[in-house]
Amino acid sequence: MAALVALGGLLNWNSTVIREASRIGNYGKIIELARTHRRMTQAQLGEACGLSQSAISRLEKRGVGPYAMDVLLRVSQHLNIPAVLLGLADPAAQARIETENVERRQFLGAAAAVALSPALAVVTGPTDDAEQQANALRLATTSYRRLDGSTPSRELSEAVRSHLRLVQGLVGAAPTDAHRIRLAAVASEVASLNGWLAWDMGDHGSARSFYGAAIKAARAGANPLLAAYQAGSLAQFEAHAGNGVQALSLAKRARNLLEPGFPVVADAWLSSIEALGHAASGDQRSADRALTRSRAAIQTNVDGEPPPWPWVFTLDEAKVAGFRVTCGAKLGLSRWILDSAGPVLTTGHAKQRALLMLDIAAGHLSAGRIEAAFAIATQALDIGLQYRSGRIVERGRALRRSFTTSSAPKVVREFDERMHDVHL
Structure with a gap:
């Protein structure tokens, strides 16, 4: 002690x-x-x-x-x-507590510095109503984000949308520029979470609208790092949707928003998203190079510094391996998938784990291992049905469409029976 x-x-x-x-x-x-x-x-x-x-x-x-x-x-x-x-609470929100009672220009400069500050700052407590309000709203957002890992998106969606309307209303009524800037950053986080939930429910139109709103709010919040994160999130969505060219364009925009001295996690994460964009475009060589850049960036973080807000996860080699699995599934490269499958299933987020399982199933199917492919896919589909995830179910349907035969093995018939239950 x-x-x-x-x-x-x-x-x-x-x-x-x-x-x-x-x-x-x-x-x-x-x-x-x-x-x-x-x-x-x-x-x-x-x-x-x-x-x-x-x-x-x-x-x-x-x-x-x-x-x-x-x-x-x-x-x-x-x-x-x-x-x-x-x-x-968000680390940056806590760190910003010490920027009270400053001029707008000073606040704008501090906002960028906060995103690069150590994740664990000593908290002395809010000193005015504006910061208390922003912290309370961000705490609610954090609670909703944590619930996403164990709650169907459809059960969260209405509450999170109402939360966004509340924050947006407060932004419009903010009495000062500094107050508005604080709340705009919160609005960006809430809009991004709404985009994630819409994506999970298979509502791609709403997902795009929410991610666009998140980028706009981040800019209003005068936080280039947050704006880059939200542009990268939309790029990731477009890459998964198969829109490789658009994903790469958004990833480039995200990089252009980064200021000198940006954190390692931003470089590694954007490189992995660029790999997804290249894979969605069918460019294996460029995808491989981007994944190599991502791993190299991670290895420069020799001190193991925690990720800065808005990143709430540590991007390590296991997560880059997950990106490689997904790229392999898009490119039809079973070797990429099966070589990287080992470390990627340790994520505690059930829905994300199910998506990776479906990518691994695609790798087994490409290698002719039908029994293994649909055994894994059935486990993933069960998770999708448990959480009523439209995204997981649609990925399961895509996997099933890729397998055509006149006489399906028993494990495939069992998968079909579970898929049929989606409509009941």
């Missing part, structure tokens, strides 16, 4: 132990450290937060999630744990 205590006996929120626990999602460890530092028992903390001693014990021993966000919020408020450390 001594290594965690700074001058004056205060807990050092930027210590290696706490930063690592936050990075991997072991929030119970952080809570335990904060509780013991304040010399509180589990029973005392539980009583203060309306929980039992055993509930606090389970919370601290949970390890790498999942965690109930309402519980985390109560505990973080009582122990004064920075919300960002428990995944309850």
Whole structure:
């Protein structure tokens, strides 16, 4: 514990132990450290937060999630744990707290610096209503984004659309330019989440509209890095939709928005999206080169710095391998798919894992392994039906259309029966 205590006996929120626990999602460890530092028992903390001693014990021993966000919020408020450390707020939103009461020009300069600042900043608390409002709205967005991993998009969609209307209304009514800039960045995040949900439901027209709104709001928020992220997100959507030329054009636009000194994750991520665009255009050589650039960029991050907002994930070699699997599926290269299949199925996001499973199934089918292909595809389809994901179901249909034979094996007939259940 001594290594965690700074001058004056205060807990050092930027210590290696706490930063690592936050990075991997072991929030119970952080809570335990904060509780013991304040010399509180589990029973005392539980009583203060309306929980039992055993509930606090389970919370601290949970390890790498999942965690109930309402519980985390109560505990973080009582122990004064920075919300960002428990995944309850965006790192950049917390860092921007220190930019209060500055002129507009100073604020605009800080916005770009915030996107490149360390992910874990010590939080002193909001100092005015404008920042409190932006933080509250961003916290709600973060909660919806976390729910996406375990909730059907159709159940989330209306709530998230209402959230976007609320934020957009507040942007229009903002009393100052600085207030409007803060809220525009939040609106960009919410619009992007709406685009993701529409995409998952198979509503491509709405997805494009929401991603376009996200780009526009990011520009209004005077945040070039956020605008680049949203343009890259739309590029990724178009690449998956088979529009390679448009995807590459959007990826180029995203790169043009980046300012000098942009983070490594931006370069690696955009290179992977460019690979998808080339694959959608049938250009194997260019796709391979882009994936090589992406891996090389990741390897330059020797210090393992956490990704800056708006990226909320660490882009590592396993994720680049996932891009390679998807490129292989688009290019019909079973070798690319099967060589990279091992590390890509570790994602905890069920819907994303199902999509990768369908790409791997395509690789087995290209290699003539029909039984393996449809066994994996059936597992993926079951996930799609569980979450009522139109995107997963349509990918399953595309895989089935690619296999034509007069006498389908039993595993294919079982897949067809599950697909038939979609309409029931």
